[in-house]
Amino acid sequence: MEEIPRWLSAEEEQAWRGFVRMHDRLRFRLGRELQAESGLSFADYAVLVELTDVPEGRRRFLELARAVEWEKSRTSHHIARMAKRGLVVREECPEDGRGAFVVITPVGRAALEAAAPRHVAAVRRAFIDRLSPQEVRVLADLSRRVLGDLDEQDDGCG
Amino acid sequence: MEEIPRWLSAEEEQAWRGFVRMHDRLRFRLGRELQAESGLSFADYAVLVELTDVPEGRRRFLELARAVEWEKSRTSHHIARMAKRGLVVREECPEDGRGAFVVITPVGRAALEAAAPRHVAAVRRAFIDRLSPQEVRVLADLSRRVLGDLDEQDDGCG
DNA sequence: ATCAATTGGTGGACAAATCAACGAAGAGAG
């Protein structure tokens, strides 16, 4: 029972607020570039990546939702919008009558392939190439660990 | 003129995607806790912090917008909502007829003071205390540098 | 003094995210 709050030290505060702020800025800038150059949002890009990562570009709905870590409702709305634009299609699932697949279309695949090189270059320019190899390693390690801990806590409380 | 895209190495990719994913997870979890315990959103919290950081809790509108790094339109809408809840008030600016101040109210101050200790504790629990001192240092440094570079680039292109 | 150009801020229309309620199909118990 700790009554007294342990505030953050100056460096801890810089780490936390800097982290959040850096994220917001990068997301803003990279999202804007992506949109301008390829007509895809960050969210579209994430979905297409998850679909191309998998055989035939086809995935069950909730599996996809877990992959991008969105709530099912958000996923449903977003997939509906992407389907309207022809980037993906829904397909029924024979062995489970309530289920659905999401499948990437040739248009979707082409959009992703067109977007990817410039997007990756932008990620390098704004972020990765600004980091030393050691910093990259530290960040990779630390994010893996923190995410793992969050998973555990969620399991414990679910 | 580099024609061939330089893809990310496995570790670079883990650093980038882990970074984004870690941010989203932390934001989700901490935002939810904050909301549940204090009735404040992440955005509310950020505004209140910027206001308490300054004498009399009073700031010019666009100055506040720059501080939280939001577009003026978003700021305007958000402040309007916060004003409706009594967390802040607008005040006219005597020496510039179009200007406005945003001022934190006692209610807003109380809300922030109530929220802060638990929020900071949550930030520690989920993030800061999971990091070694060295990792904190690396993250603080790197975010400062990346943000600085982004500022420069924005200036250059503005 | 007047007239453009800039700055500070608002407001509405639209897009996207969250929340909560729902329906339809499967799974398990009796």
Place this chain on the structure above:
DNA sequence: CTCTCTTCGTTGATTTGTCCACCAATTGAT
């Protein structure tokens, strides 16, 4: 078989964010 419980996914209402046009005050030029 039928009844309940869970899972899969959709839908509509509400909140939040973005885009863009706009007004009013200020500045600067002549």
